[in-house]
Amino acid sequence: MTSSSHPPAPALAPLGGVLHAPKADVDIIRCMVCDIRHKSLCNSMDEEGLAALTHSSRQLQLPPGTTIVEEGEPALAFFNVTRGTVKLFKSLPDGRRQITGFADAGQFLGLSTAQTYSFGAETVDNVRLCRFMRPQLEALLSDYPKFERRLLAAVTDKLAEAQEQMLLLGRxxxxxxxxxxxxxxxxxxxxxxxxxxxxxxxxxxxxxxxxxxxxxxxxxxxxxxxxxxxxxxxxxxxxxxxxxxxxxxxxxxxxxxxxxxx
Amino acid sequence: MTSSSHPPAPALAPLGGVLHAPKADVDIIRCMVCDIRHKSLCNSMDEEGLAALTHSSRQLQLPPGTTIVEEGEPALAFFNVTRGTVKLFKSLPDGRRQITGFADAGQFLGLSTAQTYSFGAETVDNVRLCRFMRPQLEALLSDYPKFERRLLAAVTDKLAEAQEQMLLLGRxxxxxxxxxxxxxxxxxxxxxxxxxxxxxxxxxxxxxxxxxxxxxxxxxxxxxxxxxxxxxxxxxxxxxxxxxxxxxxxxxxxxxxxxxxx
DNA sequence: ATGCAACCTTGATTTAGATCAAGTCCGTGC
DNA sequence: GCACGGACTTGATCTAAATCAAGGTTGCAT
Known part of the structure; x- marks a missing residue:
């Protein structure tokens, strides 16, 4: 059986990489002008909701090979990918690794009920994503029932995808x-x-x-x-x-x- | 690679198996006296909610090897297992099969955003479960925000479990x-x-x-x-x-x- | 333009787990 | 109590994919 070792782990940028100094007057309409909005969770929002989304999130731009989420670290944020591709993975102590999915533009990542992330996430290419801190995300779920229902549907779909992938891996x-x-x-x-x-x-x-x-x-x-x-x-x-x-x-x-x- | 064929598919009971003629006066408190309630989704409900759950569902008792959900059939219902063990699986056209999980008492199954189920489900032993038809489930989600939030958490956990299983299968x-x-x-x-x-x-x-x-x-x-x-x-x-x-x-x-x- | 490093390809050999092939065990009905 | 059938175990052999081992490409930095 394989034992693919970790990639070189290039310069874990501490996720400071906010996109071009978020001038308040530009960032306020970010979600409204987002070109992949209709392909993501955010399509459940009306104009007011989009303003709330913009307020609740920060946009990040990250180079290839950047760690977004570290296995076992506190699960503080939720992300929506708006550009590029992210890989999600789990590892064994000896370095064997299973990539559990690739999140392309329009996909979310970072949901967790536990205190810590049970998986890691790293950029594959140049990635742009929106980061929601957990308290903000929870407020959005409570304030916008359609958004919560949409997230439930999205997670349900991810689960079906995961089952398909189990069929692939096992058989x-x-x-x-x-x-x-x-x-x-x-x-x-x-x-x-x-x-x-x-x-x-x-x-x-x-x-x-x-x-x-x-x-x-x-x-x-x-x-x-x-x-x-x-x-x-x-x-x-x-x-x-x-x-x-x-x-x-x-x-x-x-x-x-x-x-x-x- | 394996090619485990289907099990003998014993007498697909058309899910009529309702437990001892649901006398209205007994069934009305079913959820309130349910002994595994605290280990399931239903623990998000107050007394009123429990009454609503009882109303929205029917209890079924099924022998080993009974088909609960058939791959590709219309996704009409959602289930909560209250006793026994159910297996969930996906199959390839030639009969190779991957069991994607076992649902023990307290676990749910049958969620789907698609029109049809993307997986099959079958009892392993003697199983008791509560069946919610989709419209009823959706009404519950809308009427009881805590229930919906609990379901979101449960699906999120299932997804984490699925990722763990991918690590197992792949590596x-x-x-x-x-x-x-x-x-x-x-x-x-x-x-x-x-x-x-x-x-x-x-x-x-x-x-x-x-x-x-x-x-x-x-x-x-x-x-x-x-x-x-x-x-x-x-x-x-x-x-x-x-x-x-x-x-x-x-x-x-x-x-x-x-x-x-x- | 050249040299390095990361990534990819191809070939030879090995091996973990599949496949093939008997049995054995155990519960159920007669 | 016995025999039938399904579920499980164990052994011998085979094979798909892993491992080992070179090269070949490509793109970037100097």
Missing amino acids: KTAREKVATFLLDRMKAFHLTANRRQEAENLASVPMTRVDIADYLGLTIETVSRTISAFRRSLLIASAENHRIRILSATTLLNIASGQKAD | KTAREKVATFLLDRMKAFHLTANRRQEAENLASVPMTRVDIADYLGLTIETVSRTISAFRRSLLIASAENHRIRILSATTLLNIASGQKAD
Whole structure:
């Protein structure tokens, strides 16, 4: 079994990275002009609610490899990703790591009922996110029932996703895992991209092979070999900017769901 | 990789199994006298709320192997388990199955934002549960903010559990998986048991080896061999009534968390 | 433009756990 | 009390993916 060690843990910025000095008169309408608002929790808010959201949060911009949440640290804040991709993970004492999910723009992270976070979170690429301190978040939940209901729905969806991922980790082959991953990254790109993609069938893969392996419960070598095999079979092709072009989504879908077809 | 086939699917009772003809005058205080109320969502309710819960739900009693929820069927109801153990699972078209969790007394199941259930659920042993139809559940959420907040917390906890299980499935060895499972079943038994256990260190294991294997992402043979090895090492011993006695919880804990100690 | 470092790919070999194959145990009905 | 069937155990063998081991790419800093 694998024992992927921690990444080099680059300069844990203490989350001070507030975006361009939040001039009150600019920041007051932040949520109202947010371009991914409609794809996030925030779409449950009316104008007044959006003002409250803006007040309750700070916007942060963080470079790749920044720690957002540290496993075991006090769970003080809740985050909404508005740009880029965040990885969530859990680790064993000896360094083995499981990435439990990637949060792309529009996704939240940081919920916890315990005093401390049971998981870690780190930026994959350049990330922008809104941080809500816990008391503020709780006030919002109480003041805006629609927001609370929306959060309940969002967590319920995350749970369904987690169950899907358990099926993948427990019962799929390496080939099936990688095919599933590529299709998921294509879906994520479709949801995330603003402009109707010049070319649809693209998947955004900003994470390294190590991250993919730790997400799929494989080693980097197996991930690399499997992707190479898909490329050789002309199911996918590389594209610029950490993108992969999906040449045959239907075939990948068959593979992902366990039909041995190819 | 495994290909555990479906269990014999015994006589899918159409969920008519209402407990002893619900005489209105008995059923009206059902929730008030419920002995596991304090261990469930329902502990968020005051007296009035409990009456509302009783009104909004029906109590069912189901024998082992009964289907509660069928993957892909309309998500019409939400359930609270009050007795026994339910297994939740997802399947691949070829029959491979992943059990995503066991719901013991006090746990809920059946939440979904989609029109249909993305998972199946089946009784493991004799199960008693309360069924809430979706419209009734939604009314409760709106009428009792504390209940909604409690549900949000419960789903958040389930998500944390799911992440822990992903770590197990993706990165733990067979030995570590089985040790983790046994400890979890001990915790579950402590939470569930009413009388302070005559002897503490017992784990309740009502499910078959097939279920355990499908939960841990292993085969029944590997589960069996690993349990035998633990027994030989005197870490555990069999007990009556589908119970296992944990002889060295600390050693199991070390194994479960990846220290190679024994 | 060059050299380094991180990341990725490919090949050879090993191994943990799957698969195949008998049994054994245990509870239930006759 | 016996035999049938389902659940479990144990052993022998196989294999998918891990591990070990080189290279090859790429992008950035000098």
